[in-house]
Amino acid sequence: MAKTQPDILIHKIPAWLLLLVVATTASAQDIRRESLDLDQVNELRIVEGTISGREITDYQVSGERSQILSVDLLTSNPANYFNILRAGSNQAVFNGSTQGMVADVPLPESGAYVIRVYLMRSAARRDETARYSLGISLGRPEFADGLSGGPDYWKVSAGGGFALNLRAGPSTRYEAIGRLRNGEVLQNRGCRLTGGERWCAIRATHTGVTGWVAGRYLFESAAPRRPAMAEGWPIGNGVPFDATGLVPCAVHAGEPMRQCPFGVVREGPGNAGLWVALGDGVERQLLFEGGAPVATNSTGNMSFEKAGDLYLIRVGDERFEVPEAVVTGG
Numbered sequence: 225m226a227k228t229q230p231d232i233l234i235h236k237i238p239a240w241l242l243l244l245v246v247a248t249t250a251s252a253q254d255i256r257r258e259s260l261d262l263d264q265v266n267e268l269r270i271v272e273g274t275i276s277g278r279e280i281t282d283y284q285v286s287g288e289r290s291q292i293l294s295v296d297l298l299t300s301n302p303a304n305y306f307n308i309l310r311a312g313s314n315q316a317v318f319n320g321s322t323q324g325m326v327a328d329v330p331l332p333e334s335g336a337y338v339i340r341v342y343l344m345r346s347a348a349r350r351d352e353t354a355r356y357s358l359g360i361s362l363g364r365p366e367f368a369d370g371l372s373g374g375p376d377y378w379k380v381s382a383g384g385g386f387a388l389n390l391r392a393g394p395s396t397r398y399e400a401i402g403r404l405r406n407g408e409v410l411q412n413r414g415c416r417l418t419g420g421e422r423w424c425a426i427r428a429t430h431t432g433v434t435g436w437v438a439g440r441y442l443f444e445s446a447a448p449r450r451p452a453m454a455e456g457w458p459i460g461n462g463v464p465f466d467a468t469g470l471v472p473c474a475v476h477a478g479e480p481m482r483q484c485p486f487g488v489v490r491e492g493p494g495n496a497g498l499w500v501a502l503g504d505g506v507e508r509q510l511l512f513e514g515g516a517p518v519a520t521n522s523t524g525n526m527s528f529e530k531a532g533d534l535y536l537i538r539v540g541d542e543r544f545e546v547p548e549a550v551v552t553g554g
Contacts, residue, residue: 226504227549228249230334232406233393234260235412237390238297243441249295250542251309254278254279254280254304254305255279255280255281255282256279256281256282257278257281257284257376257463258271258281258282258283258284258340259283259284259358260283260284260361261297261329262285262286262287262299262361262362265362265363266361266362266363266364266417266420266470267361267363267419267420267535268359268360268361268419268420269360270357270358270359270397271283271357271358271360272332272356272357272358273355273356273357273358274342274353274354274355274356274357275304275341275342275343275353275354275356276343276350276352276353277343277348277351277352277355278343278348279341279343280339280340280342281340281341282339282340282341283338283339283358283360284311284336284338284339285337285339285360285362286333286335286337287331287337287362288334288336288365289332289333289334289365290330290331290365291330291331291362291363291364291365292328292329292330292331292362292364292365292475293308293327293328293331293337293362293363294302294324294327294328294329294352294359294360294361294363294417294418294419295308295327295329295339295358295359295360295394296325296326296327296358296359296394296395296418297320297325297326297341297354297356297358298357298359298393298395298397298398298514299325299354299356299357300353300354300355300356300359301343301347301352301353301354301355301356302392303323303343303344303346303352303354303359303398304341304342304343304344304347304354304356304501305319305325305341305342305343305344306320306339306341306342306358307319307320307339308327308329308338308339308523309337309340310332310335310336310337310338310442311335311336311337311338311467312334313399314449317329317332317337317350320462321344322340325393325427325539326393326416326437327392328363328515330538339358339360339395341356341358341528354517355548357397359394359395359397359418359419361417361419361442367392372417374412374414374424375412375445376411376412376442376447377409377410377411377412377443377444377445377446377447377448378407378409378410378411378412378424378426378443379407379408379409379442379443379444379445379472380404380406380407380408380410380437380441380442381406381407381408381441381442381443382404382406382441383406383464384406386406387388387403387404387405387406388403388404388405388406388437388441389402389403389404389437390402390403390404390426390428390433390435390436390437391418391435392424392435392436393436394416394418394425395418395423395436396435398436398444398494401433401435402433403437404418404437405427408470409429409445409447409448410426410427410428410429410431410437410445410455411425411426411427411428412424412425413434414427414454415439419426420440421439421440422438422439422440423436423437423438423439423507424436424437424439424442425490427440429448429464429466430466430467430490430553431466432466432489432490432491432492432495432496432553433490433492434482434491434492436490439461443552445524446465448464456485456501457485457486457501458486458487458499458500458501458507459487459499459507460478460487460497460499460507461489461499462487462491464489465468465487465488465489466488466489466490466553467488467490467550467553468485468486468487469485469487469550470483470485470486471483471484471500471544471545471547471550472484472544472545473485473500473502473542473544473545474542475502475503475542476541476544477541477542481489481543481545484500484544485500486499486500486502486546486550487496487499488550488551490551490552490553491540493515493552494512494513494514494515494551494552495512495513495514496511496512496550496551496552497509497510497511497512497545498510498511498512498550499550500544504541507521508521508539508542508544509521510537510539510544510546512551515548515551516528517535517537517546520539522539522540522542524540524541524542525538525539525540526538526539527553531547533547534546535547535548535549535551
């Protein structure tokens, strides 16, 4: 059993998340304002607070053009987000509800900016409460280019006999959600500075689990070797498969089940893209989200039921029996 390294003491964002939308607005009486002085470059400031219902808290910071404003949010309520805005403007330069809980924003102009903490409207109407902490720092202008690139893959090197904590966010204040073994190959999704410490967002190959790890324990690695696919096996979308194998399938109504080759790309618990080769160059893609098949590349209607750990999926006349382990890697 691997020992857990004490905390000694992350990031290529998917393109479909990079949206700019109008920030949450509120009347003046709903907003509590606080000014923060971030005098030292990369000095981490932790701010804690509580909001309920329609309450909003604005934290104002000032920076120079092209400095990197780094903010991450740890919260008790999944409907709690933050936006970053120019002071005096309702146009967001970062919108948490679409871009996530971690922001590294090159400031477009010198001046004052607001980090606005709020509850989504539905949660605010229910008068929910959120207890949160924000990690806030200002970095040098070159920080973004220096960390957002890097190799495509990392290898874990945490020291003999130790496992590396995989965390829910880019700091030791986030809970550990898993352990990574020495030598394990990870896909790089970009790194950032939390204060003066480098943290990297990763996706573990084979399992697809995602999270953040301390960058000091990562070293550049070659891409995992993609096994040669024999003729008649699926090609997928070009991303190396995390696993391949055979699943029972039938293409036509009344046809007995046969074994069909598959390849799967996993994206964390319950999320995966599955490609099944049906023959004659046809590949049926099945997209799983939250532990359920939700979409396919076929025009036929899709339905499913689950019997124990087996997905029984219909797409038009096609039938598939997919073990849960194919999706989860368990």
